[in-house]
Amino acid sequence: MSTISGPPAAALHSLSPSDVHFLQSLPKAELHAHLNGSIPLQTLVELAQNWPSSTEPHHDIASVIERLRSGVELDDISDFFLLFPAIYALTATPSAVRRATRDVLDAFLKPPSNPPPGFTYTPTPDCSYIELRTTPRATMHMSRYTYLTAVLDEVERFPPDKAAIIVSIDRRMSEAEAAECVEAAIALRDAGRRVVGLDLSGDPHKGDVSTFEKHFKRGKEAGLGVTVHIAEAKDSSAAESRILLGWRPDRLGHATFLSREHIALFFADVPKPGIGGPSNSNASVIQPWDPKHPLHTTFFAAYRKHLERIQKESTEPEETRQTLSFHFDVDKGARRAALRDIEALIVERGAYKPCIEMCISSNLLCRTVRSLDAHHIQYYLANNHPVTICTDDTLPFRTTLLGEYALLLAKPPFGLGLDHDQVRRIAQMSMESRFGKGRLGTSV
């Protein structure tokens, strides 16, 4: 049974039964869920009960389970990663990995027998399709390859239009370890196993992402989808984001602190005047007439051209041409025309609009976003940029995909107050952004 607490639970409680039913009826894809962060608590408890203490060093399993049960509180995103050694000790054998994977998939794809405690709605499957991601782990009981085959054996019990995996590279890995994971992902996919993509994840304060560049490039060339966790922490460096964006990932995880310069430089969004930037980047998005915009010079050349043209074509008498309002109108017309030229140029260069994987409860709990109304999803929705709603790690964040969608539909202060059409469109974007679409021989 899924546990749900905090903001997603409050959002779900605030909805009418018909709104809950509406959310449940939407076909939706879960595209950002980490296997070991999504194990149902009960499964973890049972794995702990059967855990032979001789197998792996003890990682304070009981106290981590207790923290997960009572609700994890985090001061900083780095603290989050300290939960994993204990969880990893419990999933260190192929059979434990199989058991964990089975229960995670069931939690997403099968209707539970009861709604979560405190709720009365009729339970339905949480999502229509899942791309479950996981980091291949070598232990004294298995190789990385064996780990992946154990996960795949469970994933492939579901049809291709229901489940697939993304192979995660942990930022702490050495280059050789990352290469091993990428080669295993490609080999398994070539052998007809259900691997659809690669992910870069792990503590954002660790590692050097440039180490992995050629391996992600290799995976991409081999036809795997690529997603990377990017700008997840306040102090994530702009240089790092620039490197990652240079890989042109198909999707981006979090993108919480992506700078306005990078948004302007890489995305085919021409920010509409009046729409601020993602509030976490602490500034409004630069317009092409801002000297910092990468297309500033091009914009001004186009502006001057249109200014001259409009003045030349004007049939206004000389005295009107001397007035301030005439100059204002000409300026406005030239700006508009130059903006249209810039939009066309960006589209011509290749419209890059990678889908952003949004994990709202995760961001609130990790304190990377201070409140719902400050969430960067608002900027991307206003700019018609694809987004998908995801749970990240249902275990510590005590959420479900239904709860994350409730955060969209619920009225403030419980949610963002989007309407049915907007939420339906977001669910549609999740289905459109699947790596599995077109790769698994299914168009669903």
Ligand SMILES: CNc1ncnc2c1ncn2[C@@H]1O[C@H](COP(=O)(O)O)[C@@H](O)[C@H]1O
């Ligand atoms: C808070 N958001 C996050 N940011 C970055 N990495 C995260 C994460 N949540 C989870 N992981 C990554 O996923 C691993 C657990 O699942 P798997 O062992 O791969 O199945 C974590 O060890 C971490 O590397």
